[in-house]
Amino acid sequence: MNELAKLNDVRRQEVIALRDAVKERRRSSVPPAAAEYPLASLKARITQVLLERSGRAEIPWEVDILDRTRFGADLAVRVTGLLKESGAKEYIASHVPWIVEALRSPLLSDAVSEVSQKGIYVNVRLTDGWYLRAVQSIIDLGDRFGHNDRRSDRTQIVDYSSPNVAKVLHAGHLRSTMIGHVLGNLYEACGALVYRVNHINDFGGFGFMLEGYRRFESLFPTGMENNDRLLAIYSIRRTLERTVASGADLDTVAEADREVIATYFPGVTGAEALRKTYEDFIAASDARFERLEAGDPDEVALWLRMVEWSLADFQSFYAALNIHIDFTIGESFYLDAGNEVVDEAIRSGRAYVLTEEMVNEEVAKLDRAVNAGEMTPEVRAKSAALLEKDLGAVVVPLPGGERLVVRRSDGRSIYATRDVGAIKLRRDIFDPTDINYVVGQEQRVHFSRLFQAAEVLGLAKPGELNLKHTYFGFYVDAETGKKLSSRDSVAGVNELLSESVKHYRAKTAGSGGMTDEEVDQAAHQLAVGSVVFNDLKSDMKGTVNIVKGDLAPTIAAFEKSGGAYVVYSACRARSILRKYNRPLPQAADIASFDVSDQEALLLLRLLEFPEKVARAADEDNPSILVRHLLDIAGIYNSYYASAPVLEGDRANEFRLLITKSVQSVLVNGLSLCHVECPPKI
Structure with missing residues (x-):
């Protein structure tokens, strides 16, 4: 056995041992059942009374959250299936009356205080008692509020960051790292067993x-x-x-x-x-x-030293962002598995060597397409050149007449060899249901072909292993709109983080009452939070502007994205609780309270949080969560200004519980977005 093969045998055992440790650690925490959350439970109860009243086996319906100050109610219900069947006029005449009656059922009396009709909508006002019990549930779950069991049957690999040894880390790696890490957080929050993998390019070239x-x-x-x-x-x-x-x-x-x-x-x-x-x-x-x-011993020994040098250099980047990825595995680890897949594919006929006769046949087809006016001579020349280049290589045929080269004509491996090997080894070692590659948009064609090849090769059967490429846009020069070069982007991002820390240090130090260590901690967390929120708030498939030279406009734009605003809001709630400095009252002990219109809206937004987490995970879209946190922070800041919690030695106990709930939800949401909330600001 050569030196590389021996090394990979050792690595495999190390990966398996780490897999077991990660699995044990993550499976030790059982998430709350999604159906047990107050809002989800209420929706299930509403579904039940609608089913019983309608006599149907299923009854699709939707609910919108309302602002009491505008509509006098909290929820707007419409039975979408019946509305589509009947049309609006018949629905209002024939169905709305019995829906109103159903929602006034004694079975809902602890939660529903008023029911009224507004066109196709049936508006529901919730009881103060339901809100009080709901706010206590947020507090009781603490840092687990928002987690759920929707993905408890899934094992997901998230492949992200993926730098190249002997090259600089650039903005694409920053985006991949942040997006991939947050997606991993979301999947975990929804009960999945998540393995985070940093696929290092330590071999090609x-x-x-x-x-x-x-x-x-x-x-x-x-x-x-x-x-x-x-x-x-x-x-x-x-x-x-x-x-x-x-x-x-x-x-x-x-x-x-x-x-x-x-x-x-x-x-x-x-x-x-x-x-x-x-x-x-x-x-x-x-x-x-x-x-x-x-596996030459001298080459392997020098190669190992070089890889270690790069990994040590990369670590400062991950430390600055406080990112820990479970597995850092070089593509070299997948070499033997890739060659085994290719050899087996040749034996089974799923792959073949592209012969000169095959090339000539394909070129003849191209010529016929040109003569028939179905292809331009330019496209023909390009396609023929690719065929000539692939002559003698091992290829996997793909749907639509495409092909993926998986081994060079001289018998040496290429990226695709190791990529199919990675799918095989990951399947064998981790037994995943999903593998999500968080890689830039320039790799879309490669991953599309790789996933098709994996299916042809029998590595990823539909319904057994879901392969997905989550891609993102580039960092671009704000002035020209052109993609920044690797060197420019890494310099720009490093400088952006450094200057952002200085910006927030100056703002935080100016507030007074904090030690230098507390100021540094808060400044770093606010800077990272602003960069992360800016990246996650908008469509990640879009570009991110960096102003070369004067970074003040970029820092200002990132601050406006709201990361610091949400952090400030969470810290404001925490400061009230710190000032109160006593055990919180229990909801069951609060005898007198009223739920204001503003409080009803704020609490409903807090109670929506678990659903937003689940939806962000289902759609691979962290912006759903980010925008919800911004919404909560906006409502809370308005509420905080108009509804004092502490007045001298007296405290409004209900508002104390609301404040604790806001603090919990914002901190939990920020944590999922990999944004830390400093103890003080």
């Missing part, structure tokens, strides 16, 4: 790193950090590649490029000499990778 390190190690500046050497090798290769592509002599290229080539390829000046040098570098790099893939 590594021949250049191995060859470059051996060629250039003695030329690197003294004291150069290990990971910086890897970044330098990547830059040297790209500089030479760019120069050769231009066809220019050394004395005509940009000064910076000329300096790099003169340093690392001394004496090479003419265009032809540069080309030969580049071809020699590629050939030597390919040979290095071939030896690495075969």
Whole structure:
């Protein structure tokens, strides 16, 4: 067994052990049943009285939450199935009367105080007692309020972040990390067993790193950090590649490029000499990778050191965001499994070697399509070139005449080889029901083909394993609208986080009454919260603007996205409770209270929280939760200003419970969005 295979055997046992630990830790907490929440329970009771009164086996209906100040009621009910069957006029005449009667049932008297008709709607006003019991349920569940058991039968892998060894982390990795981590939080909150996986690109293209390190190690500046050497090798290769592509002599290229080539390829000046040098570098790099893939001990040893350098450098990024991902697994781990899948596919006929005869047949089809006017010559030329490129490769046929190359013509693996191997190993080790790849939109075609190939290869049968690609847009230059380069975006994001911390430190320090340590903690959490909320609030498939140069407009825009606003609101509620500084009263002991119109709306929004969490998870859309938190914060801040909780030594006990409920829901929601609420602001 070669060194790489031995290493992967050890890794597999480590992954299995960690899997068991993660499973034990996460399965030890049983989420509340979704149906037991006050609002869900009330809806179930309403469904039951409607079913009994109608005599139907099922009766689809919908409910809208109302603002009492405008409508004099809390809920608006409409039986959508009957409305669609009958039409509005017949529905109002024939069905609304019995719906009103059903909702006045004694079975609902503890929850429903008034029922009235408004067109196709039946409006319901809820009792004060129902609200009091409901607010106590929020408090009793504490940090578990909002969690539910809707996905308790699911095991979900979330693949996110996924940086490339020997390259810089850029804005795409920041977005992938934040979106993927929050999606994992949502799935977990809904009862799923979630395995978070950071799929590191530690193999593809590594021949250049191995060859470059051996060629250039003695030329690197003294004291150069290990990971910086890897970044330098990547830059040297790209500089030479760019120069050769231009066809220019050394004395005509940009000064910076000329300096790099003169340093690392001394004496090479003419265009032809540069080309030969580049071809020699590629050939030597390919040979290095071939030896690495075969498990050569020297190549594996150097490769392992390089990977460790990059992972150590990445860790500062994850630490700054306080992100912990369960499994950091390089694509090299999936190499043997990928080759096994490809070999078995060839034996079973699910994949085949693309022969010259097949290529000629396909080119003939292209020619016929051009002659029939079904294809342009340009498209034909492009398709024919791809066929020629794939000659001798192993391909998996896909629906619609497409194909996925899963092994090169020289027998070496490619990304797709390791990707099909990843699906196989993840299926074998984790037994997942879902794998969600949180990767940028530029990978949409690749994942579409990969998922189709997985089905053809029998790796992902419909109904057994759901493969999904959750994609997102780019960070772009706010002025030009163009995608930021990797180097620009990583510099911009790092600077954005740094400047945001300074912005919030100045604001927080100005409020007084906090130690320097508390100010630093609050500033960092507010800065991260603003970046995260800005990313999650809008459609993640859209772009995010970064102003190059002066970051003040970007920081201001991010602050307006509301992350800091929600944090401030939660801290305001917490400060009231801290000032009260006594055990909270129990709802059962509160004899006298009234539920105001504003309180009814605020409480209904709080009680909707579990449903919003479930919907955000079902739709893979954190913005549903983010916007709900902003809504709660807005209502609470208006309520707080008009309804004092503490007046001297006296406290309004009902408002104290509302305040505690607001604080719990906002903190729970922020936590799901990976935003920490500092103890003080």
